[in-house]
Amino acid sequence: MHEAERYGDKLFAASHSNESDRLSGLADTFDPASRRNLLALGLDARWSCLDVGAGTGTLSGWLASVASPGQVTAVDRDARFLGHLADRGATVIEADITDPAFHPGRFDLVHARFVLMHLRDREEVLRRMVSWLRPGGLLVVSDALAVGGETSPHEAYRRTITGYWHMIAETIGSDRHCAAQYPRAFTELGLRDVGMDTHLPVVGLDAGFDRFLALTLEQARDRMLAAGLPEAVLDEAVKHLAHPLTRESFFAMATCWGRTPTVS
Template structure:
């Protein structure tokens, strides 16, 4: 497996999300994605609405997943057309209508030409892809004049006082395993506003949403399913063993759970 190296020298894997990890055909994958959507969709849709998502707009939803944002754009925002793009569109089978176009394609495919859009949105997509800076240029190039590019990716504000708990060790092992397996890298996410400025976009701004982890809540369920599915890769990092992972999973379900979980940095900018 080939890879690239980050500035700290850690090798990034050449695998792909949905192929080497988190296969869409897994019986619990849609449930895992929807658990995170319950937390992040309200934040996302408020921003898209504030940026004018509505009638008269053509929108591109990149990495459409199970279609929760695409469905909101169609049914709640009332946009004229949504193009839902994903490498595997099976989870979008329930979406249908004359204002929806489902495109099964890889964002990195140079032959992809989806047209021009008034809104391009990608959430938790670029962080898993190589050459993400080049992909931001590509997404910005698909904007119509006055159109908005909205990017959301993961950030984490770890508790620097906690270096040894099962939760912290498992979370750290997860980020290392994701990078080693599929090349996930969140280090450039805080630079997204600068990248959009470099693309010539105006009205560039950003915000940060870090939801609390609550036992029994959707985000705790998301991380529990994620860690359970990744357990062999977590143990392969050497940071944790089966006992540590099991302790971390029990903590996610415990009333003792009190953590500021990984959140989402959202950045947006408008084509002149």
């Protein structure tokens, strides 16, 4: 029996020629909102911070610029894009966070963005992430929340985005709606001061998001066609996205946070 494919095995693999650029588009789009959320939650230079699924390391690098030297750890299953973080004083760990034996230590902040939604065992990983927090520590998790694309009035775009979400759910187990359950899940895990924020970029108004979506569809093309999306429909959607007056939604970034109880 073959092991189920996971994010980064083949689809969205770090070895793909455009993966760094695709992830950079994602970071350009969402880093400002992530930074605002962390600052609003009281990010302190004294905190020890863990950035889970660090990608290209842009947010880890920013955390390292805010935190005291040696206080930031970045972890990713494939750390090839994280070499630059050593110059920022951050520690890089290449590890699989789904491994039950992985325990990176205890932190004041554990942050993960666009990670849990792509894991089939996300609930178990979320539970273990809470165990990586010190008393009073802050867990901040951001994931995509599908909105707009599957209801777009543009038929080819609507069918393409619907086909994309279905394909990655079947292929790698991604859940485009799981972020909506985080406030409940955080509360059930005993976290306090739970809150949520969303940020919705617009395709056609955000250059980074446009680049991310175009490269995502490029990488996913063969999988979507194999899953039954007509090539003419996908080509029409790509043409639509290239038009300078196109304005579409794809997903919002939903960010949920909560704190572990302090020791009385």
